[in-house]
Amino acid sequence: MNLTKSFKTATAGLVGVMALMSANVQAATELKVYTALESEQLRPYAKAFNQQYPDIKIKWVRDSTGIVTAKLLAEKNNPQADVIWGLAATSLLVLKDQDMLQPYAPKGLEKLSPKFRDKAATPSWVGMDAWMASLCFNTIEAKKLGLPKPTSWEDLTKPVYRGHVVMPNPASSGTGFLDVSSWLQLFGEDKGWDYMDRLHNNIARYTHSGSKPCKLAAAGEAPIGISFAYRGASLKEKGAPLDVIYPQEGLGWDMGAASIVKGTNNLDAAQKLMDFAVSKEANKLYSKSFAVVAYPGVAQPIPHFPVDAERLMMNNDFEWSASNRKQILSTWQSRYDSKSEPK
């Protein structure tokens, strides 16, 4: 019967199609790379890498720092990622503690400044760049509201700013976490929490991502966003009426870092990516968004960046931040989470 036949063919076709859609077409080696890089950085980074290694395809999985960290920890027993490229060093230290990183000394490691690498002879992670806290201050909206320009963290707790400050949620955002951990280090633990209690009164909302407070400030939705310098500078470049401010008590900062995930099936390709991540060329890429990078002599001034960044960068104890991360976040959540936006 013709129709029986065509019906069968159709069914077979359907099954075939489902199978095809689910099959992974694997021509080159694919590396699953987990990252918290800014989304607009992904394409240029992968492109530069592929110029040297055209046979290795990068498959990005991107989210905010806290999410990527939580995802990696959740997948501990069945790791999905091959490489981590562009995640906060404080997060990588947590993963190292869990024995989830594969030590490897990339080619050219010795050229990096010693601050920017795991201290072990064969490092578990290598640094890429440093990003630092800063305030995005919308001058137009501030004028309308009669807000003076804040110059310090302490200023932000003044009653005049009530409901006008937006900051990232430290549980999801790496920028948010470096803010909180830096206040605890700068002011001491008790005074740090006391500071956040007072700051909390002025916070309009806690955002999911670290760049959103600055974008909200740029769009005038909130006059002040606690964010990071690169985001403020790039938005100013696009025409936002922003001042990028470094609070004078000192700047929290964190390091963008890279590592191989233990248990990867693509160790060879992963090592090549690590080799690239410490190269001068890669550092030149980093320097487009970061005033301080791992490879000495590469960094150059970025338009709209305040100049004295390195002087203001506090002496950050990453080990302390990493080992207390869980505790800090759970305290923070129990105190302030009610004002947090979903996720």
Added chain:
Amino acid sequence: MSGMASDHLSGGFQNKELEEQGAIKADKVRLSRQDYIQRAAVLLAVLFLFVALILPLGTMPIKSLQNAEGDFIGLANFASYISNPALFQSVLNSLQIALISTGVVLTLAFLFAYGLTRTCMPGKKTLRALTLLPLFAPSLLPAISLIYLLGNQGIFKEVLMGASVYGPIGIVIGMCFWVFPHVLMIMVTALSNSDARLYEAAQVMKASPLRTFFTVTLPSAKYGLISAGFVAFTLVITDFGVPKVIGGDFKVLATDIYKQVVGQQNFQMGAVVSVILLLPAVFSFAADRLVQKKQVAMLSARAVPYIPKPNPVKDNLFLAICLLVVSAILLVIGTAAYASFVSFWPYNMELSLQHYDFESVGSSWDYYFNSIEMAVWVALIGTGIVFFNAYLVEKGRAFEPVRNLLHLMAMIPMAVPGMVLGLAYIFFFNQPDNPLNFIYATMAILVLNSVVHFYTVCHLTSVTALKQIDGEFESVSASLKIPFYVTFWRITLPVSLPAVLEISVYLFVNAMTTVSAVIFIYSSDTMLASISVLNMDEAGNTASAAGMGVLILLTCLTVKGLHWLLSQQILGLTQGWRNR
């Protein structure tokens, strides 16, 4: 629903079998081969829903009773959920939002439907068509639009008199916009089915218009109203897009699931919130079914359809109301479209295409094409599966209890919130020892999930269309020993083509716009446009998010337009018999 028809059919079949005892043996063998094929098809259909719906959902209560290591810990997760005041607050918030939105949207939709069915106002068709617009965009879009309309830099922010749109106000407005067309459809149907004789009686008895309204109009539309209320309530309480974008610090259940699962990778707590979220949805679903059953005998065969008479005051009043509602809809959509072209809201209002350069904000046009690919697959595969399964339920002759089971299973997806289904898919398909594990993180799982997610409405549409076809076709075919699938292919399918087309467009549009279920199961290769709207908004690239939302809207409208053109053609070819 299908009970009567199938009783009759299977009864007929048994009689036939009795009659044929003693007939030529070869024929009997032939018939039972037919029977076997049909039984196999029914079993396959049940198996499909069992694997794609029941088993995944079954993992949800199990996970909610486990800790992160997978050990059974009883109700400990629920206890810790309820004892956390911040989390429990979400339950109250969700209920509050759902009740307010339902109240507002019922009132508006009732007025609108009244205008459409009970007055002689002009432009009914256009007004009706415009109210459908919100269906063609993700629920994220109205919320994004509200930022531009009522946000701190919004065009009309003064309307709120200093109150913030981020929170309950924004959520309620966004929800009303998004839910309105769903509710309106039910209202129009409810108000259409009324008996003019009652109004004549009221007139004869000199009842005042107000009294007539309360004693005739409202009671006759009662069941429709209740049903619309339940639909609105369920949609609001389970929607995730609106509160995600405009909710600010106002937490609701749907965003809690997302926060627990994606934000903190706390799958067990996600399962707990899912189970809690299932309760109101299942309750309102069951209540709605109950009400539907009662309505059956409302309209007797002797009823005379009500035809409104012109009444300038009434007509103009309702025209004004309807125009107001439609303007609001157009304003919301227009603002999103406009904002996507503005260079830098609010400081540089020059128009440009820069926000459609999705690559520059880490999104991609690829995601848009992924969405189209997925929507096409969902429409093709979904329509095939749902319609054929509905045919088995409605016209099949074998395995009556199993067919009833199939019908019952087909009703379940309606009561399952998308987020719960999505999370269930992670739990079920991501187990390494699941033989279907290979579809995880592929396009196939997105397609499968979406087909199941939107199954019920398609099933009901199919069943309604199939009921219009006389069961005699099957009986005659059976006596002529024509296999059922030939009857299906030659008669049932062509006759039901309008319904089939409608189902495929419904599936396409929903696959394009859905966020809630797919948010948990997309992978880096199968990123979708609707999800990227969410991600771009989350990262603060609101204008690009609006742009992608508008693209989705335009795509769905185009498909709807094509559908309209196509159905004009096909109706001429296959439906000529209807107006002989």
